[in-house]
Amino acid sequence: MSSTIPTSAETCTFTSSSEGYRTMKTPSLNKGLGFTADERNKMGLKGLLPPAELTLEAQVQVTMEEFRRKSSPLDKYIFLQSLQDTHSTLYYAVLSGHTHETMPFVYTPVVGEACQKFSQIYRHTPQGLYLSIDDRGELRSILDNWPQDDIRAIVFTDGERILGLGDQGIDGMGIPVGKLALYTACAGVHPDHCLPVTLDVGTNNQDKLDNPYYIGRREKRTTGAEYDAFVGEFIEAAVDKYGKAVMLQFEDFGNSNAFRLLHQWQDKVCCFNDDIQGTAAVALAGVLASTRVTGVPVQDNRFLFLGAGEAGAGIAELIAYAIHRETDKSIEECRKQIFMLDSKGLVCKSRIGGLQHHKIPFAHAVDHTVDLLSAIKMLKPTALLGVSTIPKSFNQSVVEEMTSLNERPLIFALSNPTSKAECTPEEAYTWSNGTAIYASGSPFEPVELDGKIYTPGQGNNAYIFPGIGLAAVASGATRITDLDMYIAAKALADAVPQERLDSSCVYPHLENIREVSLQVAMAVTANKYATGQASVLPQPVDLEKHIRSVMYEPTYT
Numbered sequence: 001m002s003s004t005i006p007t008s009a010e011t012c013t014f015t016s017s018s019e020g021y022r023t024m025k026t027p028s029l030n031k032g033l034g035f036t037a038d039e040r041n042k043m044g045l046k047g048l049l050p051p052a053e054l055t056l057e058a059q060v061q062v063t064m065e066e067f068r069r070k071s072s073p074l075d076k077y078i079f080l081q082s083l084q085d086t087h088s089t090l091y092y093a094v095l096s097g098h099t100h101e102t103m104p105f106v107y108t109p110v111v112g113e114a115c116q117k118f119s120q121i122y123r124h125t126p127q128g129l130y131l132s133i134d135d136r137g138e139l140r141s142i143l144d145n146w147p148q149d150d151i152r153a154i155v156f157t158d159g160e161r162i163l164g165l166g167d168q169g170i171d172g173m174g175i176p177v178g179k180l181a182l183y184t185a186c187a188g189v190h191p192d193h194c195l196p197v198t199l200d201v202g203t204n205n206q207d208k209l210d211n212p213y214y215i216g217r218r219e220k221r222t223t224g225a226e227y228d229a230f231v232g233e234f235i236e237a238a239v240d241k242y243g244k245a246v247m248l249q250f251e252d253f254g255n256s257n258a259f260r261l262l263h264q265w266q267d268k269v270c271c272f273n274d275d276i277q278g279t280a281a282v283a284l285a286g287v288l289a290s291t292r293v294t295g296v297p298v299q300d301n302r303f304l305f306l307g308a309g310e311a312g313a314g315i316a317e318l319i320a321y322a323i324h325r326e327t328d329k330s331i332e333e334c335r336k337q338i339f340m341l342d343s344k345g346l347v348c349k350s351r352i353g354g355l356q357h358h359k360i361p362f363a364h365a366v367d368h369t370v371d372l373l374s375a376i377k378m379l380k381p382t383a384l385l386g387v388s389t390i391p392k393s394f395n396q397s398v399v400e401e402m403t404s405l406n407e408r409p410l411i412f413a414l415s416n417p418t419s420k421a422e423c424t425p426e427e428a429y430t431w432s433n434g435t436a437i438y439a440s441g442s443p444f445e446p447v448e449l450d451g452k453i454y455t456p457g458q459g460n461n462a463y464i465f466p467g468i469g470l471a472a473v474a475s476g477a478t479r480i481t482d483l484d485m486y487i488a489a490k491a492l493a494d495a496v497p498q499e500r501l502d503s504s505c506v507y508p509h510l511e512n513i514r515e516v517s518l519q520v521a522m523a524v525t526a527n528k529y530a531t532g533q534a535s536v537l538p539q540p541v542d543l544e545k546h547i548r549s550v551m552y553e554p555t556y557t
């Protein structure tokens with residue numbers, strides 16, 4: 001009898017009648033209990049399923065009940081990831097139908113914790129491509145290992161600056177996976193067109209290097225020309241395989257690489273940096289929408305940033321661009337009402353010799369001070385924007401000073417994840433006697449103060465990048481420009497309903513994000529055609545109809 005025991009290799013093979021089994025093991029084809037009796041008969045599924053049949057709606061309901069039963073945030077994250085790995089239609093139906101409730105567990109803040117522990121919770125299934133710098137010269141052929149050939153949107157990171165949590169090395173993969181899930185859930189970009197990528201050039205995070213379970217390359221980061229050549233090889237391989245309209249989103253690169261790579265590639269391929277440009281568009285949208293509450297147009301504001309990294313410089317430049325569009329002033333002139341404070345104090349003329357390139361345009365002729373409160377007293381800003389990753393830096397005196405200077409101060413505490421926010425909404429509303437117009441990068445619950453409900457806006461780039469991705473796919477965009485970001489910001493600001501503004505919130509509700517993304521995508525798509533940067537030709541007569549027709553709906557068809 002022992003001679004009939006199969007070898008381990010033989011146990012791996014499928015029989016000719018295992019088609020149904022393979023269908024159920026393919027996440028995008030699996031319907032679980034959603035397979036009808038007819039399908040079960042025709043597809044060889046009988047016996048592989050218990051007899052019950054559930055509609056997709058019922059599956060969403062039971063999944064949400066299970067999701068709510070999980071008590072730890074990381075368990076909720078793992079639960080949703082398991083669903084994506086096994087039954088992706090249901091996963092996207094859950095995300096699209098319950099965006100407000102599930103998004104924090106796919107994206108910020110919990111994706112931050114997931115990246116910190118990514119090696120321990122590794123999912124044993126391909127979620128995207130891991131490209132190592134040791135694979136140089138082979139990147140183009142490795143792309144062929146991914147099962148989908150029609151890729152239109154790539155989010156890629158080198159893991160060096162994951163949210164405000166610093167270097168996570170290859171464990172940063174959680175970010176491209178989470179961002180692309182939102183491309184689909186928030187804007188209907190088809191999941192088969194999306195590819196998450198992590199470039200593994202090593203890590204300088206000693207805890208990772210010392211962790212026996214770390215799944216990445218166990219070396220310090222490669223830098224300099226070798227690094228640039230590797231990133232360049234990847235971008236060129238992607239364009240070669242997927243065509244010139246493949247959209248590449250830079251995500252969570254370190255400061256120095258982020259600016260350099262963006263400048264190097266933005267005029268050559270269809271790309272943008274979400275942390276510089278996406279964050280800029282969402283922050284500008286909040287400022288534009290605030291005009292409907294304060295009556296103060298963008299050009300009549302004075303802006304002070306705490307933090308002068310990617311987000312700070314990106315937002316500041318886009319605000320200057322918006323003021324330039326609204327007035328006759330030159331960009332240089334517009335920058336004069338925008339100030340930044342970094343780890344060495346106020347960015348100003350006397351520091352110009354030692355400043356990084358992206359800060360120099362904002363080094364104005366003002367006195368140097370190291371302290372935020374004295375900078376506020378001196379500069380009298382109307383808007384305070386936190387992009388510093390220093391929690392609690394907007395303290396009581398800071399918010400009170402902003403309140404004494406302004407009837408409705410803008411307080412945007414944008415650092416991610418939640419633990420890095422410069423202040424909470426409760427603090428901002430309490431210390432400003434309810435006058436602050438507050439936004440954060442990560443989600444917070446509404447606050448009740450003296451019987452009134454205040455709704456903090458989530459000033460997160462999730463309102464922008466999915467719509468940009470949808471526009472890129474719908475038009476076959478060959479470039480993404482600053483003008484696109486300005487147009488996207490205006491579309492987002494216009495999409496904020498009055499009742500949100502009435503509760504001091506300058507962003508739309510997340511439950512409506514698909515419609516908001518559609519508005520953003522329509523505005524950007526129109527610009528792609530107007531500027532000759534569309535490759536889906538001829539231009540569709542009815543843009544809205546065209547865009548809706550490419551939007552993925554999670555259904556069993």
Ligand SMILES: O=C([O-])CC(=O)C(=O)O
Pocket residue numbers: 108162163164252274275415416441460461
């Ligand atoms: O992921 C987010 O929530 C926003 C973002 O890009 C970042 O903080 O790096």
Ligand SMILES: [Mg+2]
Pocket residue numbers: 163251252274275
């Ligand atoms: Mg980011």
